[in-house]
Amino acid sequence: MSKYKGLRYSFSDFKRQPWLHIVSISTITIALVIIGGFFLCYRNFEKLAEKTSPQITGTAYLKEALTTPQIQALRERLLSLENVQRVSFKSKDNVVEELQSFLGSAGSIGLPGSELFPDIIEMEVKKETSPEKIQIIKGIVSRFPVVAEVDFSDDWLSQYKKISQIIKLVGLIIMGFVIVGCSFLIANFMGMRHQSRRNEIEIVNLIGADRNFILAPYIWEGIIEGISGATVALGILLFIKLFLASLISGHWSTFLGGYTWSYLSVTQVMAVYVIGVTMALLGGVTVFLRFQEDTF
Amino acid sequence: MSANLVRLNRVGLRYATDRYALQSISFDLQRGEFAYITGNNGAGKTTLLKLLFAMEKASEGNILVNNKDLSSLAKGKVFQYRREVGFVFQDFKLLPDLTVYDNVSLPLEIRKMTPSEVDYRVRGVLSLVGLADRARDYPLTLSGGEQQRVAIARSIIGKPFLLLADEPTGNLDADTAREIMSLFLEINEMGTTVVIATHDKALMEEFPSRVIELNKGRVIADRRMMDV
Structure with a gap:
């Protein structure tokens, strides 16, 4: 037809x-x-x-008394890791300030001094990074001698x-x-x-x-x-x-x-x-x- | 080219139940011949036509039509064979939703002919069967005789070398049956071999020709009607 x-x-x-x-x-x-x-x-x-979804971030808590070149070297090493797209250093004073600003008036009353807080480096990883890869990053960073502890809020991911x-x-x-x-x-x-x-x-x-x-x-x-x-x-x-x-x-x-x-x-x-x-x-x-x- | 158009050699058709519908049938048909297949109900007339139209396959013997062995005809090639052979059914088998014109033109549509060629041939064939003025009508608005004419027109429009008709006058009154038989003779005179299955003795006497008589699936007589 x-x-x-x-x-x-x-x-x-x-x-x-x-x-x-x-x-x-x-x-x-x-x-x-x-x-x-x-x-x-x-x-x-x-x-x-x-x-x-918030940005996937991790925090590396640093050991005491790191020098500026040491911090700079750490930043560079972190940035060279796969999927890490940004790192920022925050001194213990910055951390306390941020905490106080977050807590508002309640924070000014009972907040301990900055000596109790460590310096930190915050890392932002790419959004498409899988939980397995985050675990790998976590493992690598925690083995750095200048890093005391690493924490990624990756449960939600x-x-x-x-x-x-x-x-x-x-x-x-x-x-x-x-x-x-x-x-x-x-x-x-x-x-x-x-x-x-x-x-x-x-x-x-x-x-x-x-x-x-x-x-x-x-x-x-x-x-x-x-x-x-x-x-x-x-x-x-x-x-x-x-x-x-x-x-x-x-x-x-x-x-x-x-x-x-x-x-x-x-x-x-x-x-x-x-x-x-x-x-x-x-x-x-x-x-x-x-x-x-x-x-x- | 052989003068024989159809040759049946010890043809048999046996069903799965081991019952024979046809047994040891042998005869030849010449080109341009007009023949009747006759016999009582159940004699095997329709089955024989079905074999000649490749609607059934013989379980024994062989059938040659136009030098083509039907027993070795592949399933996918049957439609090509049917384009060369016309078949007129007792119940006409017209498509009720198509006009007379469209019913008759269908075999040419299947062959993918050009509209102008289709139109030329349909008008010619409708004139031959006397239905030129009913081209736009639908089959159900026609009388039984007119419907049979449409069926005949459709069966000959492809210029078949063989025209088979199964009880073509079975549903028609005597006068109309006579008109239809005259039409078959006219088609035969134009060179088409015509085989009609019928048990209407009166018609066979009125239009005498070769008669092949079957009984219980066997040929019991093969004679010319005028000899009777």
Whole structure:
């Protein structure tokens, strides 16, 4: 079948059996809203985490009475470590000042003298540094002879990474189940359509139609249904995004630090379309393969 | 080129149940011949046509059509063979959602012919079957005889060398059946070999020709009707 003829036949089937097509498109839409919803959550979780996460810092507590050249040498050694992007020295006086300023009036009453505090060097590491690499940095720095103790507040980072991994894994599992389940459902709907068109297929087969001629309308139907389902799903997701955005600005803006809820990225939108068309085509082709043994 | 268009040599079709639908069938058909396959219900007429149309495969013997051995015809090549052979069904097998014009043009669409060539041939064939003025109508708005004419038009539009018809007058009244038979003769006179499966003796007497009679899957007679 010429491709335009195939397209025309597909459209005529949409007119003939609108409800079956509507059910197929709805199934794809529901599946894509679930998958797109996951995309939406993941994208915003990532952006929120990026926005709210503090810089990863570590503190090296120094031994007493280091000379300026020693401190300078230590700074250089720390900066040469992988993933360390900034180091700053703070003398014990600076530390006390910062503490007093943090505590305000309460600090001026009972705060001990600066002799109780060590000099420190604060290190900033890159945000993408893994917890394992932080442990390596920690180990190296703690072995420096001029360093008394090292402390990285990295617990939150490993927690964040774990949650992120769990979300990714759960998302992939959900996506897998949804795609397989929906393809199965669509295959059944297409099977119903195929049954109703079996007579038609038998006739065109008997007058010399080849596989491509018979398959063409199913391919077109899959593309049309997939694109329609994806478009509707993206519309629903946009509505959900707007609803969540207004909810956040109304109730949780303080808690989320004025975060603006984002829609799907261009890549994610494309992925929704690709998954939609793939599901519809999988359903159609599965049915076609199931019946082709009888037909040819 | 051989004068024989069809040659069946000890052809048999046995089902999985070991029951024979056809057994040891042998006959030849010349190019341009007009022949009836007749017999009672269950004699094997339709099965024989199905074998000639590659809808079934013989389990014994071989069938040569236009020097092509149907027993060695690959599954993926059947559609090409069917483009060279026409088949008219008792129940017409028209697509109800397509107009008469679109039903008749379908075999040419399958062959990817140009629209102008399709149009030229469809109009010619519709004139031949007397339906030029019904081109835009849908099959369900036509009478049984008209639907059978559409089916015949569709089967001959690809200029087949062999036209098979399975009880083509079975659902028609006597007058319409006569018109359809005249049409088959006209097509035969244009050079197409025609094989009609029928049990209508009156029609065979009215349009006498070669008759191959089957009974319980075997050929029991092969004669010309005028000899009877």
